[in-house]
Every structure is written in C-alpha cells, then in structure tokens.
Amino acid sequence: MTRRPASRAVPLLLGAALVIGAGVVTAVTGPEASLLDPFTVGAADDGTATARTLAAEVTEVTRTERVTVAGSEWEAEGDWLVIELAVSAPTTEEDAAIGVASLLVDGRLFQASERPPATLVGTDLRVGTDTVGMVAFELPADLRSGTAELRLSGRYPTPELDDVIVFPIDLADAATASAVEIEEPRLGAP
Amino acid sequence: MAAGVRDAAAGATRTALSRRALPFWIVAAAIIGLLAGFIGFGGLAPASRTPAIVTAGDEARTSLYTVTVLDTEITDAVESQFLEAEPGETLLLVTVRLENLSDRAVGVDRSADRVESRMITGREPLLELSGVTPTGTARSWRADESRPAVILQPGVPADVTIAWPISDDDAAAFDEGTVRLDAYDAVEQSGQVILSASTITWRRSELSAQLDLEAAP
Numbered sequence: 001m002t003r004r005p006a007s008r009a010v011p012l013l014l015g016a017a018l019v020i021g022a023g024v025v026t027a028v029t030g031p032e033a034s035l036l037d038p039f040t041v042g043a044a045d046d047g048t049a050t051a052r053t054l055a056a057e058v059t060e061v062t063r064t065e066r067v068t069v070a071g072s073e074w075e076a077e078g079d080w081l082v083i084e085l086a087v088s089a090p091t092t093e094e095d096a097a098i099g100v101a102s103l104l105v106d107g108r109l110f111q112a113s114e115r116p117p118a119t120l121v122g123t124d125l126r127v128g129t130d131t132v133g134m135v136a137f138e139l140p141a142d143l144r145s146g147t148a149e150l151r152l153s154g155r156y157p158t159p160e161l162d163d164v165i166v167f168p169i170d171l172a173d174a175a176t177a178s179a180v181e182i183e184e185p186r187l188g189a190p
Numbered sequence: 191m192a193a194g195v196r197d198a199a200a201g202a203t204r205t206a207l208s209r210r211a212l213p214f215w216i217v218a219a220a221i222i223g224l225l226a227g228f229i230g231f232g233g234l235a236p237a238s239r240t241p242a243i244v245t246a247g248d249e250a251r252t253s254l255y256t257v258t259v260l261d262t263e264i265t266d267a268v269e270s271q272f273l274e275a276e277p278g279e280t281l282l283l284v285t286v287r288l289e290n291l292s293d294r295a296v297g298v299d300r301s302a303d304r305v306e307s308r309m310i311t312g313r314e315p316l317l318e319l320s321g322v323t324p325t326g327t328a329r330s331w332r333a334d335e336s337r338p339a340v341i342l343q344p345g346v347p348a349d350v351t352i353a354w355p356i357s358d359d360d361a362a363a364f365d366e367g368t369v370r371l372d373a374y375d376a377v378e379q380s381g382q383v384i385l386s387a388s389t390i391t392w393r394r395s396e397l398s399a400q401l402d403l404e405a406a407p
Contacts, residue, residue, distance in 0.1 A: 033388040111295040140345035
C-alpha cells in the first residue's frame with residue numbers, strides 16, 4: 001500500500017508549525033526582570049508628576065560647559081545638563097527625598113553627578129511646600145541632541161514595583177548658558 | 191597493454207571532470223577555502239593569554255572600561271581626604287583616568303544604582319596591585335578632590351586617585367619598579383544577585399593588562 005504524498009507532508013508541517021509556535025511564544029515572553037519593573041508616572045497637564053512619595057515639576061533645563069556652586073570653590077568644566085526641579089512630598093515627610101535621579105539618553109543611563117557639593121538628591125522634602133533645587137548630569141561631549149528621560153525615584157536604589165517619575169527632556173531644546181551656578185535647595189512657594 | 195592503461199587514465203579523467211563529480215569539487219573547494227581563511231586569520235597561531243604590558247600614560251582597554259595611569263606617588267597622609275597611614279605603613283597613591291564603556295553609571299568603590307562594580311574593593315577587584323600586597327582596603331576620590339564615592343558616567347572620562355595602604359618594606363620594592371597595576375576584564379551579569387533580579391554585577395574575568403607604575407621623581 002502506498003501513501004499519498006499529501007499525507008506524508010502532514011507530520012512535517014505539524015512539526016514546523018510547533019517549532020514556529022514555540023519561537024513566537026519565546027519571542028513575546030518578556031524578560032523575568034520586567035515583571036518587577038517600576039511603574040512610570042508621567043506629568044499631568046499642569047506639568048506636575050505625582051508619584052506615591054514624590055511630586056515633582058521641571059522648572060528649568062540648561063546646558064552648559066561650566067558649572068559652579070554658590071558659596072563653594074568647586075567648579076567643573078565639561079558637557080553638563082543642569083535641571084531645576086520643584087519637588088514636594090505628597091502625603092508624608094517621613095523618608096521623603098529623591099533617592100535616585102537618572103537620565104536615560106540613547107540607551108545610556110546617567111546618574112545625577114555626585115561631584116557638585118549642592119544637589120537636590122537626598123534633600124528632605126516637605127508636604128505642601130515645594131523644595132526648589134538642581135540636579136546636574138555630566139554627559140559625554142558627543143551627546144548634544146535627542147530626547148532624554150529624566151527619572152526620579154523616591155528611594156535608593158531604584159525600587160521594584162513602585163512609582164518612578166519620568167519627564168521627557170529634549171536636549172536640543174534646552175537653553176544654553178556659558179556657566180551655571182548650582183544653588184543649594186531652598187524652600188519655594190507653598 | 192599501454193593502450194589499455196591510456197584508456198583507463200582517460201576514463202578516470204573523464205569521470206573526474208564529469209558533471210556528476212561537480213558537487214564533490216564544489217565541496218572540496220569550499221573546504222579548502224574555509225581552511226585557507228582559518229589559517230589566514232590566525233587560526234593556527236598559539237592562543238595567547240598573556241596580558242598586555244602598558245606603560246604609564248598609555249590606555250589599557252577592557253570590554254567595560256578603560257584605564258590610564260597618570261601619576262603615582264608615595265606618601266604618608268592625604269589631608270584633603272583625612273587619610274593617614276598607620277605606623278609601619280605608607281600610602282601608594284595612583285591617579286588614573288577611568289572611562290566607563292558600559293551604558294550604565296557605575297561606582298568605583300561602592301555600587302551605583304542597581305550596578306555592583308567593585309572596581310577596587312571586595313575579594314576580586316578589577317584594579318589590583320601586583321608585586322605588593324595592600325595591608326588594608328583601597329579608597330578612591332576624584333583627582334579634583336571633590337567628593338568620595340566616585341560614580342563613572344557612561345562615556346565620560348574621570349580622573350580618580352586610588353590609595354592603597356602598603357607596608358614600608360613594600361614601598362622599597364616599589365622603588366625597584368616591580369609594582370604594577372593589574373586591570374582585569376569584566377562581564378556584566380544580571381539577575382543572580384540577592385539584592386534584586388534587576389541588579390547588574392560586573393564579574394571579574396581574565397587579566398587584561400598590566401600597567402606600569404612609575405614613581406614620581
């Protein structure tokens with residue numbers, strides 16, 4: 001008894017379909033770490049983003065080649081992006097602070113520079129009153145355009161399954177200045 | 191008899207050049223091509239695991255960072271960092287230019303956000319002295335003496351001073367020029383750390399380069 005060619009092809013086709021199916025399932029399954037990614041919170045219409053432990057607004061973005069700090073001899077040259085923020089605590093002042101400020105550009109993750117003696121990172125925040133301060137990012141000289149993501153998290157290190165505030169920042173649109181003086185964080189308008 | 195041999199030879203030539211033998215020749219040519227490529231690109235050269243010797247001032251490049259020795263100094267105290275050598279010990283200060291080639295900010299002597307790098311501390315530091323044994327933990331700060339806990343931003347070179355406490359006897363060995371800075375290569379690993387699944391660890395791999403240290407005159 002001879003089998004028809006069509007019936008001989010069935011197991012081959014089935015096998016191929018199973019292999020392709022397995023490949024598709026593997027491709028669409030996210031990495032294990034993505035199950036624990038933080039939740040991103042964007043800005044509302046008024047420019048303020050409110051996460052579980054932080055409420056923040058970007059007030060000024062400046063690119064500069066020289067940063068100084070008020071009342072300090074420290075200064076540095078390079079390619080800097082200085083971001084001024086108004087931040088407050090939405091519900092409680094306990095442990096309310098920016099734990100990590102990072103900038104995601106072009107797949108590279110920068111952290112707010114530890115070099116300037118004045119920074120908003122780690123400053124105690126108040127409920128109902130903005131704390132205005134600056135974070136500075138030191139970037140490579142070749143990074144002059146593109147869209148960056150400013151990420152603020154209320155804890156250190158960046159938490160899992162908790163809020164992280166994300167602001168889009170256009171590097172090409174940022175104001176430029178020959179020098180920027182970084183000020184100590186101060187209490188702003190309530 | 192001679193004619194028979196001739197016929198056999200002619201037959202063999204015909205068979206060898208016939209259409210049916212074509213796949214054989216194609217395969218043979220492919221194998222010869224592959225072998226030529228393998229040998230041509232250094233496939234038979236002896237495998238070398240000898241780390242490169244890098245003179246002071248030249249850059250050593252690993253897969254995740256580059257390091258250049260800028261200055262070396264032996265001293266007893268660094269006032270700006272409130273650092274003082276114990277009795278019988280002295281401090282070996284090496285100023286290096288470090289550049290982070292990965293795409294996340296990393297710390298030099300402690301971890302940055304979600305990245306464990308351990309460049310100079312821990313059991314397997316990436317930058318280690320050879321020829322002397324440090325008597326304590328290394329410390330680092332920026333050469334502009336801003337703050338400790340240096341963070342290397344991706345693609346931004348930073349001048350960092352590293353201080354190792356060494357015994358006075360070893361300081362004498364340093365003058366003989368036998369002390370080098372070993373730079374180990376590292377691989378990024380993620381998901382295997384107790385802290386969290388998303389933490390990246392720079393795990394040390396093979397010795398990549400040995401950098402000469404020259405004593406300051």
